[in-house]
Amino acid sequence: MGNSATRRIAASVRQKQIRAKAFSLQRQAITEPRFVADVMLGRLAKWLRIAGFDVLYSNKYTDDELIAISNLERRVLLSRDTRLLIRKPVREFIFLKSQDIQKQIHQVFETMHISALASLLTRCLSCNETLMETPRESVRERVPAFVYETQSRFKSCPKCGKIFWAGTHRNAVVQTLQRLLT
Numbered sequence: 001m002g003n004s005a006t007r008r009i010a011a012s013v014r015q016k017q018i019r020a021k022a023f024s025l026q027r028q029a030i031t032e033p034r035f036v037a038d039v040m041l042g043r044l045a046k047w048l049r050i051a052g053f054d055v056l057y058s059n060k061y062t063d064d065e066l067i068a069i070s071n072l073e074r075r076v077l078l079s080r081d082t083r084l085l086i087r088k089p090v091r092e093f094i095f096l097k098s099q100d101i102q103k104q105i106h107q108v109f110e111t112m113h114i115s116a117l118a119s120l121l122t123r124c125l126s127c128n129e130t131l132m133e134t135p136r137e138s139v140r141e142r143v144p145a146f147v148y149e150t151q152s153r154f155k156s157c158p159k160c161g162k163i164f165w166a167g168t169h170r171n172a173v174v175q176t177l178q179r180l181l182t
């Protein structure tokens with residue numbers, strides 16, 4: 001038996017063990033789930049932030065850091081790495097089965113029983129900070145004139161200062177998220 005076949009079998013054994021391990025999370029109803037995403041899942045982290053979820057992500061986190069953050073802050077660890085997820089200290093996690101971003105989002109929503117997005121567009125997608133209402137007059141010099149004239153409400157990120165308004169995220173993005181709800 002070649003090396004690659006051995007690796008495939010080992011991977012499928014790990015996946016089976018991970019499925020058994022993941023069972024407890026699927027039965028819990030966590031009202032406001034928080035996440036930490038591994039280095040491969042930057043896109044998923046961004047989409048979940050747009051949907052309003054608190055998702056920690058850094059391409060510098062080591063496996064040990066990911067596990068520590070997940071356990072200390074009770075964040076669901078998102079990963080496609082079976083070697084990481086099979087480690088003993090890993091408790092709450094979702095093993096993302098697909099590389100397809102829409103399937104990944106749907107799997108998270110389904111596993112966490114998320115059927116509505118109460119906090120849609122309330123979070124900075126770069127920093128993960130909760131956006132703050134910002135008086136319209138104060139953004140006049142910081143947004144395009146057309147935006148200033150046509151929008152009445154603005155929010156800004158307390159960390160990076162980026163300004164958001166209703167049209168920041170295209171409708172298509174929001175529609176995609178709604179469609180992926182369970």
Ligand SMILES: [Zn+2]
Nearest residue numbers: 124127157160
């Ligand atoms: Zn920010």
